Amino acid sequence: MAIGMSGCRSSGAANADAAAKPEVTIIVGGLEKVIYMPAKLAEGLGLFEQEGVKVNLLGEQSGASAENSLLTGASQAVVGFYDHTVDLQAKGQCITSVAQLANIPGEAEMVSTANADSITSAKDFEGKNLGITSLGSSTDFLTQALAGQAGVKKYTPAKVGAGQTFIASMNNGGIDAGMTTDPTIAQLVQSGQGKVLIDMRTExxxxxxxxxxxxxxxxxxxxxxxxxxPKTVQKVVNAFVGALDFITTHTAAEIAAKMPSDYANAGAGLYEKSINDTKTMFNKDGKMDADGAKNVVKILDQYSTNVLGKGSTIDLSKTYTTEFVDKVPAK
Incomplete structure (x- = not known):
């Protein structure tokens, strides 16, 4: 379906700018994931309402599912990994990041405690079952990159989602290691069920x-x-940058207080720790790091099935824009 659609979805988009109060549906590749926290935080802070836009936040288990919603027109935006814009351009789609929330993944490759002695680096991935959220997801792309750089020729990607399904798969031996985010990382470490093998929550x-x-x-x-x-997009971007500013200027406890209480189902202290361990990954101004964008293309060109060998044809100027973050009013 995605390949068959025209490059920039010339079939037409809703004229949201004509509405007195535009409505935007945003699919988030895991609402409870700390790496996507700015979405729910912007809602909790009332920033969308302040901008005069009605935003419906809906969750999906992975970025691959979220992008499908965008391509079919079921949503107008996705909160997910930037690498999907590159992957989709390689398939003939035109998707652009209008606000870059982070310039690092915020992910970690976790290894079960039972396998921690035998899996000490990516070189040990050979022949192993490695957990990802789903095929075609960013955790899939990153796992391919880590394995490829380590010279690993064969491993089995296992779709295990996130949160409790990921933890269960690690505990029952369904996966030997896997890539996930906070608060799942914090739960595994605190419980002693897993250890951080490769940490991409820091620069x-x-x-x-x-x-x-x-x-x-x-x-x-x-x-x-x-x-x-453009007017509707600006409202949405203003709200997200406002949420990023709040993250930068407030404590983990203050941020957690603005999030849904059920996100702390493993305990308030653990949830605050997961926010604190991750909050430095977020950009303050929503701007893309240009060299970072080039590195994404470089990695996907080497290790992603869809982009392999097409890196030189990717037009980066179509994968992201700073037009809107540059116009966010100063606080």
């Missing part, structure tokens, strides 16, 4: 694992929608 860890920055969490939309609805 240093990301550069070490991927040879540079890897812009990840973003707000992306179809190029067609952005071109037709």
């Amino acid at each position: 240093e860890g990301t550069r070490q694992a991927l040879g540079g920055l890897y812009p990840a969490a973003s707000v992306y939309m179809s190029c067609d929608y952005v071109q037709k609805n």
